[in-house]
Amino acid sequence: MIDTALRQEFEAALGADAVLTDPLKLRTYECDGLTGFREVPALVVLPRGTEEVAAAVSLCARAGLPFVARGAGTGLSGGAVPVAQGVVISLARMRGIVEFDPDDRRMVLQPGVTNAEISRVAAPHGLYYAPDPSSQVVCTIGGNVAENSGGAHCVKYGFTVHHVTALRVVLPDGTVTELGGDAPESEGPDLRGLFIGSEGTLGIATEITVRLLRTPESVRTLVADFPTAEAAGEAVSAIMASGIVPAAVEMLDSLAIEACEAAVHAGYSLDATAALVVELDGMEHECDEQFEQVVALCRQKGTTNVRIAGTAEERALIWKGRKAAFAAMGRISPDYFVQDGVVPRTRLSEALTRIAAMSRAEGLRVANVFHAGDGNLHPLVLFDGQAGESERAERLAAEIAEMCVELGGSLSGEHGIGLDKACSMPEMFGEEDLAVMDRLRTAFDPDRLANPGKVLPTPRLCGETPGRYRPHPLEAAGMIERL
Amino acid sequence: MTEEPRGALYADGPPARSRAASGPAKPEPSRTGSSKPDSSDSRASGAGSPRAAAEGAEGQEGRSPSRVRPSGLAEAVDAVAGAAAQRRTMLFEGAGTALEWGAPVAEPALVVETSGLDRLISHAPEDWTVGVEAGMPLARLQKLLAPAGQWLPVDPPTADGGATLGGLLAGGDAGPRRLKYGGLADLVIGATLVLPNGTVARTGGDVIKNVAGYDLAKLMSGSLGAFGLVARLNLRVHPLPAATVTVALPVDDAAQALDAARAVMRSPLEPVAVEWDGRELLVRFQGTEESAAARGRLAPEVPGLAGARVLDADAEQAAWRRHLGLLRGEEGETVLRAATHPARLPGLARRLNELTRETGVEARLLSGVAQGLHTAVLRGGDAAGHAECLTAWRETVHQAGGSVTLRRRREGVDDLAAAWGRAPSATPVLRSLKRQFDPDDICAPGRFAPWF
Numbered sequence: 001m002i003d004t005a006l007r008q009e010f011e012a013a014l015g016a017d018a019v020l021t022d023p024l025k026l027r028t029y030e031c032d033g034l035t036g037f038r039e040v041p042a043l044v045v046l047p048r049g050t051e052e053v054a055a056a057v058s059l060c061a062r063a064g065l066p067f068v069a070r071g072a073g074t075g076l077s078g079g080a081v082p083v084a085q086g087v088v089i090s091l092a093r094m095r096g097i098v099e100f101d102p103d104d105r106r107m108v109l110q111p112g113v114t115n116a117e118i119s120r121v122a123a124p125h126g127l128y129y130a131p132d133p134s135s136q137v138v139c140t141i142g143g144n145v146a147e148n149s150g151g152a153h154c155v156k157y158g159f160t161v162h163h164v165t166a167l168r169v170v171l172p173d174g175t176v177t178e179l180g181g182d183a184p185e186s187e188g189p190d191l192r193g194l195f196i197g198s199e200g201t202l203g204i205a206t207e208i209t210v211r212l213l214r215t216p217e218s219v220r221t222l223v224a225d226f227p228t229a230e231a232a233g234e235a236v237s238a239i240m241a242s243g244i245v246p247a248a249v250e251m252l253d254s255l256a257i258e259a260c261e262a263a264v265h266a267g268y269s270l271d272a273t274a275a276l277v278v279e280l281d282g283m284e285h286e287c288d289e290q291f292e293q294v295v296a297l298c299r300q301k302g303t304t305n306v307r308i309a310g311t312a313e314e315r316a317l318i319w320k321g322r323k324a325a326f327a328a329m330g331r332i333s334p335d336y337f338v339q340d341g342v343v344p345r346t347r348l349s350e351a352l353t354r355i356a357a358m359s360r361a362e363g364l365r366v367a368n369v370f371h372a373g374d375g376n377l378h379p380l381v382l383f384d385g386q387a388g389e390s391e392r393a394e395r396l397a398a399e400i401a402e403m404c405v406e407l408g409g410s411l412s413g414e415h416g417i418g419l420d421k422a423c424s425m426p427e428m429f430g431e432e433d434l435a436v437m438d439r440l441r442t443a444f445d446p447d448r449l450a451n452p453g454k455v456l457p458t459p460r461l462c463g464e465t466p467g468r469y470r471p472h473p474l475e476a477a478g479m480i481e482r483l
Numbered sequence: 484m485t486e487e488p489r490g491a492l493y494a495d496g497p498p499a500r501s502r503a504a505s506g507p508a509k510p511e512p513s514r515t516g517s518s519k520p521d522s523s524d525s526r527a528s529g530a531g532s533p534r535a536a537a538e539g540a541e542g543q544e545g546r547s548p549s550r551v552r553p554s555g556l557a558e559a560v561d562a563v564a565g566a567a568a569q570r571r572t573m574l575f576e577g578a579g580t581a582l583e584w585g586a587p588v589a590e591p592a593l594v595v596e597t598s599g600l601d602r603l604i605s606h607a608p609e610d611w612t613v614g615v616e617a618g619m620p621l622a623r624l625q626k627l628l629a630p631a632g633q634w635l636p637v638d639p640p641t642a643d644g645g646a647t648l649g650g651l652l653a654g655g656d657a658g659p660r661r662l663k664y665g666g667l668a669d670l671v672i673g674a675t676l677v678l679p680n681g682t683v684a685r686t687g688g689d690v691i692k693n694v695a696g697y698d699l700a701k702l703m704s705g706s707l708g709a710f711g712l713v714a715r716l717n718l719r720v721h722p723l724p725a726a727t728v729t730v731a732l733p734v735d736d737a738a739q740a741l742d743a744a745r746a747v748m749r750s751p752l753e754p755v756a757v758e759w760d761g762r763e764l765l766v767r768f769q770g771t772e773e774s775a776a777a778r779g780r781l782a783p784e785v786p787g788l789a790g791a792r793v794l795d796a797d798a799e800q801a802a803w804r805r806h807l808g809l810l811r812g813e814e815g816e817t818v819l820r821a822a823t824h825p826a827r828l829p830g831l832a833r834r835l836n837e838l839t840r841e842t843g844v845e846a847r848l849l850s851g852v853a854q855g856l857h858t859a860v861l862r863g864g865d866a867a868g869h870a871e872c873l874t875a876w877r878e879t880v881h882q883a884g885g886s887v888t889l890r891r892r893r894e895g896v897d898d899l900a901a902a903w904g905r906a907p908s909a910t911p912v913l914r915s916l917k918r919q920f921d922p923d924d925i926c927a928p929g930r931f932a933p934w935f
Contacts, residue, residue, distance in 0.1 A: 101824075101826075103745050103826070104745070104824065104825045104826055104855075105748065106824075126749065147694065148694045150692060150694075154692060155691075155692075158665070158669065159692075159694075161669075161698075162665055162669055171912065175911070176908075177908045177909045177911075177912065178907070178908050178909065179909055181822055181823075181884070181885060181886055182822070182823055182824035182825075182855055182884060182885065183822035183823060183824070183825075183854055183855035183856050183885070184661060184665065184666065184822075184854055184856070185655060185657070185661075185666065185705075185820070185822045185856055186705070186822055186886050187705070187822075187886040187887065187888050187903070187907065188705055188706070188707075188907070188913060188931060188934075189701070189702050189703070189704065189705050189706040189709075189710065189913065189916070190655065190668060190701040190702070190704040190705050191701075191702075191909055191912060191913070192701075193668060193698060193701030193704065194697065194698060194699075194701040194702050197694050197697075197698060198697060214748065214749065214751070214753075216751075217751035237609055240609065240611070241608070241609055243632060243722040243723075243725065244722070245721065245722060282753060283751050283752065283753055283770070283774060283777075283778070284751070285773065285774045285777050286770050286771055286773075286774035286777075289771055289773060289774065290771070342688075342690045342692050342693055343690070344607065344610045344612070344689065344690055345609065345610050345611075346607065346609045346610050371692070374690070374691050374692040375610075375690055375691070375692065376692045408688075408689050408690070409688070409689075409690045409693075410688045410690055410692070410693035410694075410695050411695045412693070412694050412695045413690075413692040413693060413694065414692065414694055415694075416694055417694075417695055417696065421695075425695070425696065428688070428695055428696075429685065429695075429696060430685065432682055432683060432684060433684050433685045433686070433696075434696075435682075436676075436678065436682060436684035436699065437684075437686075437696055437697045437699070439919040439920065440697050440699065440702070440916070440919065441697070442919055443912065443915040443916040443918070443919040443920075444912060444915070455696065455697075456696075
């Protein structure tokens with residue numbers, strides 16, 4: 001519990017205007033982008049710098065209060081859902097660019113800087129920041145670090161972890177430490193890499209050094225329509241097998257196209273069953289050469305129409321359509337869940353076929369818009385909460401994620417495990433694997449104050465002990481039983 | 484994957500010098516059986532188990548450690564768990580190319596050789612993934628991938644010495660093309676680890692995009708064997724570039740090298756490696772036949788690269804072989820790997836020059852200029868000079884906000900200088916991790932002394 005004395009300590013450390021206790025204001029922090037999970041925190045603090053974050057975390061550590069760091073709250077796995085009676089540490093006021101060094105292509109940022117802002121500031125110097133999650137206009141670099149965010153261009157450029165060289169971090173006991181360094185190598189184990197993607201459970205990043213890339217000389221983008229999802233899938237395989245590393249390969253199915261067109265009028269063909277967005281970038285010479293190859297491969301695989309972006313504006317519109325896909329679902333359905341799972345790319349069409357069957361069986365529509373180049377699916381389960389479809393939709397979404405694991409993939413490609421999938425982790429990892437992950441967490445946070453309940457299953461959340469990866473053979477044979 | 488005879492690894496490498504430094508002459512690895520089991524998961528048991536072999540060799544308390552060479556994951560688990568049960572210290576050894584990195588390890592009771600963990604588990608060319616046992620030498624993996632037009636895009640200096648994938652991950656090493664592809668850890672999509680108590684832990688998965696759970700492979704990266712054994716790795720592979728082109732430019736001034744590197748990074752030519760060896764700047768490009776050639780043609784137009792000459796294929800190969808040799812260093816040399824902001828290069832070069840004058844040691848500074856990864860090679864003089872030069876230059880690097888790892892030392896240096904410099908601010912976390920993963924301190928004891 002947070003009593004008056006403790007609240008006053010927070011106010012003394014951060015200033016009265018940086019501590020929110022008004023129930024109405026607290027309510028605005030009750031959920032993140034996954035609105036199904038809600039919990040009103042006891043207190044929200046808004047620090048302005050590393051020292052203030054450290055002060056807030058120290059107070060939490062001393063009082064044994066759980067805390068949850070929060071950026072823009074755009075996460076889709078419930079990673080920023082507050083803990084009951086806990087503290088939310090919002091990084092919204094930490095929006096400064098600490099350092100920009102265009103000569104050596106790096107920037108030091110406070111965690112509240114938005115992803116898109118980095119590239120906006122870097123652009124006049126011919127530089128940009130590569131990871132580009134769909135929510136990039138609002139999502140923050142701190143949240144990107146927590147989730148190891150990707151985006152449409154990861155198939156060529158990798159994720160946040162490939163573009164962050166150093167972190168200043170407030171550990172769960174309130175101490176400040178540096179992870180990584182100015183170069184991509186450092187001495188000893190790679191704690192920087194370990195921290196990125198830990199979903200706020202190992203501490204809070206308060207300063208982030210990113211490396212920037214030179215803006216490619218040339219970018220070529222096309223949209224190719226296909227009569228079937230299978231044909232589109234074959235085109236993806238053909239492109240990936242050709243030796244070309246495309247900057248992005250995205251796929252939309254007819255339902256996704258319908259929603260995007262309704263929202264953005266990006267010029268996708270409404271009569272296509274599937275559309276591929278393929279982008280190449282790099283040196284002009286090479287880009288042109290390979291782009292011709294891509295067009296030929298799409299034709300070979302039966303594309304019915306290839307539309308090539310003739311101008312930067314046209315390309316921007318294609319991407320606007322693609323990136324608006326999630327939000328656009330509101331145009332064709334009262335409610336929807338965004339699922340995030342990965343399958344080996346060669347099993348994409350199998351996955352799509354199974355999703356279609358599951359969707360029919362559950363009687364709910366599923367739209368597919370996803371990163372086809374790396375097999376990262378984003379099925380959108382459409383439902384009407386008022387018609388009592390929420391539970392079925394939730395079940396269908398969970399079944400899809402678990403199917404991804406069954407096909408040899410992953411529970412999450414970029415949205416994280418958070419609260420949403422913590423109880424599904426035993427589908428992908430064994431008891432020992434999870435116990436070892438838990439040891440890692442203990443090394444950073446022995447008292448479990450940093451974002452408790454996220455990432456790893458807990459008995460309280462998931463009921464009983466975390467399920468086993470597979471039943472023990474003796475158990476399956478009926479020779480032993482679990483207590 | 485049985486085409487290569489067992490023991491080939493040791494027949495022609497690693498170089499004798501790295502073995503000499505690792506202790507007494509290596510006895511014949513204890514064989515665990517005449518043939519490999521069909522599945523590495525099938526638990527070997529009985530007299531052929533590595534535990535039995537290791538215990539049999541137990542002269543203990545004496546000098547030479549017993550050695551065990553597990554074949555497959557199950558035998559590796561047995562070996563590690565067996566040693567852990569008796570709290571015997573252990574050292575994991577791949578090709579032995581990085582055994583000297585960091586602080587010297589106190590003579591271990593058991594050496595676990597990974598050369599028997601060298602199978603290809605899976606290769607899915609269309610998914611761009613490959614699964615291997617971690618004792619697989621990188622060079623052999625490249626040969627296996629090449630027919631599919633693929634490779635693992637790392638080119639570390641130790642590859643010629645038979646460096647294994649597990650060893651490369653534990654060393655956190657990468658070669659010049661780290662500039663484009665990152666290090667090995669950046670290409671690891673999943674791993675199976677054997678922790679010092681014999682626990683098997685999987686992390687990551689088999690797909691090229693995955694954020695589920697903590698990435699334990701990062702804890703292994705740069706851990707120099709202090710947290711457990713890397714038994715298997717799933718890796719993301721890339722298409723082999725159709726062509727590469729390298730241009731060379733004589734440059735003996737660090738500031739000039741830095742300027743040229745910045746200029747080529749600003750150009751649209753997308754270099755994949757920019758390396759300076761103190762005398763010459765090498766810039767490598769790749770692409771399709773046509774685009775690689777175009778890059779080579781255009782390179783001399785980049786400000787700072789005027790006068791650069793395109794190397795023919797033989798000269799290109801020779802130049803990079805020579806450069807990797809310099810980075811590796813030789814017997815009698817002291818080699819330091821430093822990481823800083825790239826802009827610090829001129830200051831570090833100046834300081835190293837001063838120190839050579841003061842200590843009577845010859846020094847050469849090599850640098851992956853565009854990344855801020857520097858290698859200082861000390862030779863000549865005496866051990867005291869090396870120790871002094873090492874300590875003082877490391878201090879300069881630390882003041883510049885960088886870090887230093889000692890990779891090789893002249894005999895006697897360890898008596899005069901600490902292997903590690905000032906402790907990083909994250910040392911308490913490292914200690915805490917060590918307590919969680921290796922509470923009895925049996926894995927590579929002393930490797931990170933005095934930090935933990």
